[in-house]
Amino acid sequence: MASTSKDIPIPTKQQNVPDDLEPGACTESILNPTDSFEEFASEMSSSLEERISLIAKSSTISEIQSEIGESSKGELRETKSSDNLQSKDESMSASASNSNITEQNGDDAECERDDYLHSPELVNKEKHVFILSTAGKPIYSRYGNEDKLAGLCGVIQALVSVVEEQNQDILRSISTKDCKAIFLVKGPLILVAVSKSNENETQLVLQLTYAFNQIVSVLTLTQLNRIFEQRRNYDLRRLLSGAERLIDHLLIFMEKDPAFLLGAVRCLPLPEKARENITNAITSACNKIRDLVFAILIAGNQLITLVRMKKYTLHPSDIHLLFNLVRSSESFKTAESWTPICLPKFDATGFLHGHVSYISEDCQACLLLLTVQRDAFFPLSQAKHTIAEKLRRSNCLVAINDALNRNKELPTTNPLKHIGIPEIRHFMYKCKSTAQLFTSDPISLDRLQDYRLRHKEGGDIMVKKIEKLSDMDYVRNYRRFCSQIHCSSTPAKLIFRSNSDDTVLAWVTNGFELYVTFDPLMEKDQAIRAVDRLLHWIKREEERIFIMHAPTF
Numbered sequence: 001m002a003s004t005s006k007d008i009p010i011p012t013k014q015q016n017v018p019d020d021l022e023p024g025a026c027t028e029s030i031l032n033p034t035d036s037f038e039e040f041a042s043e044m045s046s047s048l049e050e051r052i053s054l055i056a057k058s059s060t061i062s063e064i065q066s067e068i069g070e071s072s073k074g075e076l077r078e079t080k081s082s083d084n085l086q087s088k089d090e091s092m093s094a095s096a097s098n099s100n101i102t103e104q105n106g107d108d109a110e111c112e113r114d115d116y117l118h119s120p121e122l123v124n125k126e127k128h129v130f131i132l133s134t135a136g137k138p139i140y141s142r143y144g145n146e147d148k149l150a151g152l153c154g155v156i157q158a159l160v161s162v163v164e165e166q167n168q169d170i171l172r173s174i175s176t177k178d179c180k181a182i183f184l185v186k187g188p189l190i191l192v193a194v195s196k197s198n199e200n201e202t203q204l205v206l207q208l209t210y211a212f213n214q215i216v217s218v219l220t221l222t223q224l225n226r227i228f229e230q231r232r233n234y235d236l237r238r239l240l241s242g243a244e245r246l247i248d249h250l251l252i253f254m255e256k257d258p259a260f261l262l263g264a265v266r267c268l269p270l271p272e273k274a275r276e277n278i279t280n281a282i283t284s285a286c287n288k289i290r291d292l293v294f295a296i297l298i299a300g301n302q303l304i305t306l307v308r309m310k311k312y313t314l315h316p317s318d319i320h321l322l323f324n325l326v327r328s329s330e331s332f333k334t335a336e337s338w339t340p341i342c343l344p345k346f347d348a349t350g351f352l353h354g355h356v357s358y359i360s361e362d363c364q365a366c367l368l369l370l371t372v373q374r375d376a377f378f379p380l381s382q383a384k385h386t387i388a389e390k391l392r393r394s395n396c397l398v399a400i401n402d403a404l405n406r407n408k409e410l411p412t413t414n415p416l417k418h419i420g421i422p423e424i425r426h427f428m429y430k431c432k433s434t435a436q437l438f439t440s441d442p443i444s445l446d447r448l449q450d451y452r453l454r455h456k457e458g459g460d461i462m463v464k465k466i467e468k469l470s471d472m473d474y475v476r477n478y479r480r481f482c483s484q485i486h487c488s489s490t491p492a493k494l495i496f497r498s499n500s501d502d503t504v505l506a507w508v509t510n511g512f513e514l515y516v517t518f519d520p521l522m523e524k525d526q527a528i529r530a531v532d533r534l535l536h537w538i539k540r541e542e543e544r545i546f547i548m549h550a551p552t553f
Contacts, residue, residue, distance in 0.1 A: 022433070022512050023512065023535055023538040024438070024512070024542050024545075025434060026433075026550075028550040029313065029433060029434040029435065029550060030313060030314070030434075030547060032314065032315045032345070032435070033432060033435040057347075057348070059347055060312070060346055061347045061350045061351075061352065061372050064291075064293060065291075068290050116144070116145075117149075117152060119144075121143060125142075127142075127199075128141070128142055128192075128194040128195075129141070129142040129191070129192070129193050129251060130142075130149070130153065130156065130191070130192045131189060131192075131215075132153040133189060133228065133232075134157065134189070134228075135228075135232050135233050136153050136157035137153070137233060138150055138237075139189070140211075142247075142251055146237070156183075156192055157190065159171055159174075159183075160190055170185060173201055179195065179196050180194075181194045182194075182201055182204040182205060182208065184205055184209065184212070186209075187221075187224065187228075188227075189212060189215070191208040193207060198476065198479055198480060199479055200483040202483065202486070206254075207260075210250060210254060210320070211247055211250065213317060214243070214246055214250050214324070215240065215247075216348055217321050217341060217342045217344060218239075218240060219239060220348065220350055221348035222348075222349045222350070245328055246324060246325065249327065249328040250321075250328075253301075253323070253324055255472060255475070256471060257301060257471065258437065258439055259316070260320060261475055261479065262428065263316055263435065264437035265303050265319050265435060266439065267436055267437075267545065267547050268302035268303065268304050268400070268404070269403055269544050269545045270403050270544060271399060272543040272544060274395075274396055277394045278297060278305050279305045279307060279549070281387050281394070282295045282305065282307050283551055284390070285383045287553045289379060289380070291371050291372050292309070292370070292376075292380070293309045293312060293370050293371060294306065294307070294314065294369075295553075296367070296368045296370070297366070297367050297368075298326060299364055299400055300404050301323045301327060303547065304400065305547060306551075307552065308550070308551075308553070309553055312346075313550075314343065314346060316435045317345055318346055321343065321344075322341070326368075332356050332358060333358050335357070336355065336357040336377075336381055337357065338353065338354070338355060339353070339356060340354070341354045352370040352371065353376065354369065355369040356368050356369075359391060360392070363397040364401075364404060365400050367384055406441075419534075420537070421530050423526065424440070424517070425502065425519065426439070426469070426474050428478065428513075428515045429512060429534075430512060431511070431512055432510070432511055432513065434546065434547075436547065438538065438545045438546065478504070478506070481504060482515075484506070485508045491508075492508075493508055493509075494506070494508075496527065498520060502517050502518065503517070504518075505518070516530070
């Protein structure tokens with residue numbers, strides 16, 4: 001059935017849902033609800049000069065330091081933990097001119113490189129990501145060995161340069177019958193995604209931008225620009241040693257979690273009172289620490305609460321980078337860590353300093369206390385222990401563990417039965433004003449929609465093997481609907497499409513985005529009634545599944 005935005009009536013609101021408030025909306029948001037798709041559409045249409053010249057915006061960190069009376073305003077911009085990054089950079093400067101990748105000479109070496117490009121390690125992949133400098137130096141490859149891909153990076157750099165020189169334009173994409181290559185020039189770096197997936201150009205640009213921001217989070221934009229201004233041929237892998245793991249995890253993370261696709265943050269569903277107690281524990285322990293900017297408690301790639309300095313919010317993409325940092329670093333589980341963190345959307349010019357640790361050995365919640373003060377480890381460590389003790393006394397650690405284990409307790413055959421809408425297989429709901437996302441749990445496809453599959457010849461009942469799909473599988477299915485909803489030229493408001501596998505309804509309003517999967521034989525009127533019930537259920541449960549308040553220190 002073809003997509004349409006005209007022949008489906010809009011579900012009507014019932015009296016118990018206020019007309020001026022969508023499910024999950026609140027008067028003040030903890031997150032910056034910027035439309036990510038609009039951002040990346042703008043990124044794709046920017047001029048050559050805008051793409052190549054990355055000018056750092058005014059420093060938010062300096063602004064905070066000024067407000068709290070900090071005297072050393074510039075220290076944070078150039079520091080890494082114990083000044084390791086700067087000293088590392090300086091120690092390498094003498095040998096930077098010799099940092100070019102050694103290439104073998106002769107026909108044998110050239111044949112070896114050509115053979116490597118056709119090896120299963122590279123060919124049998126759905127998607128590649130390459131990062132190189134504008135001088136053609138390899139920096140990162142999702143698969144394979146960067147040294148052996150030096151020739152390929154040279155070709156990529158040549159393609160970008162030729163288009164710039166001949167047309168004064170940017171090379172944005174190259175398409176073949178079964179593959180597309182998307183190019184993103186960000187200051188001194190060139191990022192390329194080569195994909196056979198069903199992702200469109202905007203979605204791939206989103207992923208490349210996240211990969212660039214991951215690099216910025218390690219170095220800061222100020223240092224990245226300075227490095228290549230001084231040494232155009234610098235091998236950036238020297239400073240990113242160990243950060244490849246973060247980029248690897250991030251690229252996998254983006255494919256699995258629908259939050260990236262929708263530019264939102266998932267919150268851990270918790271009883272309203274438990275979330276309130278958690279927030280109060282953090283606020284009471286931290287409200288006298290003047291230079292603390294954010295206190296963030298996360299678990300299972302979901303946000304539990306965020307307490308912030310007044311006037312300042314975080315962009316969802318910065319939260320995602322924090323999620324990725326925590327999930328990629330096992331060391332946080334065993335010790336309290338003190339680490340510099342650049343949040344590109346908050347301030348790409350400098351580091352916040354983070355006290356990062358799990359709240360206790362028997363709870364998988366991680367607490368991040370982010371400050372502009374570089375030597376605040378001990379007061380933040382004390383605050384962390386105070387928070388942990390308060391959460392234990394109020395049974396909040398038990399509530400968090402129960403919420404994390406909730407998926408295991410759902411009925412296997414129909415996890416959505418508990419909300420009273422068994423027709424729905426899976427859904428994703430984003431409240432646009434707060435940039436928060438709620439999705440159904442990964443579910444089973446063992447359904448009754450085709451009774452023939454459940455019977456053998458002669459009428460004997462056949463027990464069908466239960467087959468589960470993860471959020472990752474549903475994200476892949478929803479991608480094309482997201483691209484139609486967010487198409488800049490002809491955006492759709494409502495899409496209803498059926499095939500032999502499933503029926504999908506995608507609906508976007510000023511207040512929310514909703515994507516729902518049904519059985520393949522679902523009819524329009526039934527789907528609309530189910531969506532209507534779903535929206536009212538989300539409204540009733542909003543205090544549990546969303547963060548409805550924006551607490552400050």
